[in-house]
Amino acid sequence: MNNITYNIAAVERDTGLSKDVLRVWERRYGFPQPERDSNGDRLYPTAQVERLRLVRRLMDQGHRPGKLLALSDEELATLPSRHKTDKPEEPTAIAETELDELLEPIRRHHAADFMMAMQQRLARQGMLGFVEDTIAPLTEFVGKAWESGAIKVFEEHLYTELTKRLLRQAIATLPARPQGRRILLTTVPDERHALGLLMVEAVLTIEGAHCIQLGPQMPLIEIARAAAAHQVEVVALSFSSAFPQRQITGLLQQLETLLPAGVELWAGGAGIANLPDTPGIRFVTTLASARQALDA
Amino acid sequence: MNNITYNIAAVERDTGLSKDVLRVWERRYGFPQPERDSNGDRLYPTAQVERLRLVRRLMDQGHRPGKLLALSDEELATLPSRHKTDKPEEPTAIAETELDELLEPIRRHHAADFMMAMQQRLARQGMLGFVEDTIAPLTEFVGKAWESGAIKVFEEHLYTELTKRLLRQAIATLPARPQGRRILLTTVPDERHALGLLMVEAVLTIEGAHCIQLGPQMPLIEIARAAAAHQVEVVALSFSSAFPQRQITGLLQQLETLLPAGVELWAGGAGIANLPDTPGIRFVTTLASARQALDA
């Protein structure tokens, strides 16, 4: 069960590291060092794939492959998380221990318990409070837990799936406001995370906006077409912290030129935390500021 | 607006043809024939990308690239669909004109009208009939319309988003069956389409199963871990028609070896239409057969 080997395509699929990267790392750093089959094709043992996964996670935290691949397994395991953004841990409305408790049912793989606890909080806090003070910090917490390996991939998937469900359910109870400000919600092609979109949709819908949710991964040209077809006043994009920051500004500028005149462009999510101001684009760093932006 | 060029990574993303394939076609067949930038990197004009998309669609219908790429644009456009599966176009419970009518609000970009019409059908047909006789054929119809260019990308996104919402809403009304057969639902990493999963979830939940929906894009090893953690009896994967068929069998066999003993593996969706039988794996070609599989 454990001496399975992966071909290079399977490793690419499971680690997210491209074939080119896998080959060039082998050439440069000597790792991974797969076996070969009779045809000379690479065969990666499970252990090496696991290590690649770990390396990948550490790189998302700001480490660099050249250093990581020179370390031993033990050193890798005890490596401190290294976030360059030295923002001073803004005070959250909810304690870490409480977040951890909320996540407990997920770790026990008990969906129903999780849903129940969350629904209670929703009833107690009201939708706005629930989204801003529970779901937002909890999602961030899950992200950190994933980076540090405290939570498994499939557990994170379960959390995302259940939370989406909660949000969709909650949004469905809100009255339709066809005459509210029309806002298009989506993400760019390489941004898969849709949870942020749903949070924004919830908050803005509460505030009386009319949201058109297109889900994630829209080609830029299609975003522009959709904006025209739906006659929206605002296009709002979400970027997760996993999205490569350096691409964001360029993408937004390109989209800005494609959009019909008069359409505002908003960008939000953890990925835009510290980007330089750009003319014509509004950075919406928190859910609260999204509400403010709506008034302007 | 039309003289945009794509680099090879963008073309891979937009057409689903790998970089290797794009390069080897150029070498062998002389198409595509992209321009080059100052660095010698390929730059594909929009027209060539469009043609690649068309070729891709025709290949999904059973044509072969060597023939297709030798044809002129006109010949390509008038090529008959060539399905090797000589199944006689199974009679659908719903006429194409009716499907087309249902899609009309989407083309007018009017979400509310679409939702209303669909909710009426749901009430009339009951959930099972709705899923099997409306959503399933309609989704297939949208897929075809998208392939033939009759519907725009953002319209397809809107359809998907709204239909997901309908299904989630409908599933939420079903009673929980914690003691039913436990079934894990997900897709492999390169398979983004989650609509099929929701359809299966609806049908199986109606039949009394306890579904654990993990959403799309799970690494194989994580699927196996999730199956163990959630103690499921069945792992069900969905493959859309866009997924490269040749990879599917290998993927399933690999997953089969990873799964805990005694866990069944089901595969469904349009992508598995005509695959050879594989020991240990159950191909579920229709929603109705999924219900049957549940009894076995």
Add this chain to the structure above:
DNA sequence: AATTATGTTTTGTCCAGGACAATTTAAGGA
């Protein structure tokens, strides 16, 4: 005629090793 066996062509994927631009780090100077 239908089926099976065998040879041929087509096609996707992988390989090696080189190159370059974009980014990050290090070094130097004001």
Add this chain to the structure above:
DNA sequence: TCCTTAAATTGTCCTGGACAAAACATAATT
């Protein structure tokens, strides 16, 4: 300390070759 400049790092793309699996065509057998 801050800014500028040089060096190192790293991901992506390139060419052209190779091979196995699949699809197809052809011949042989039942």
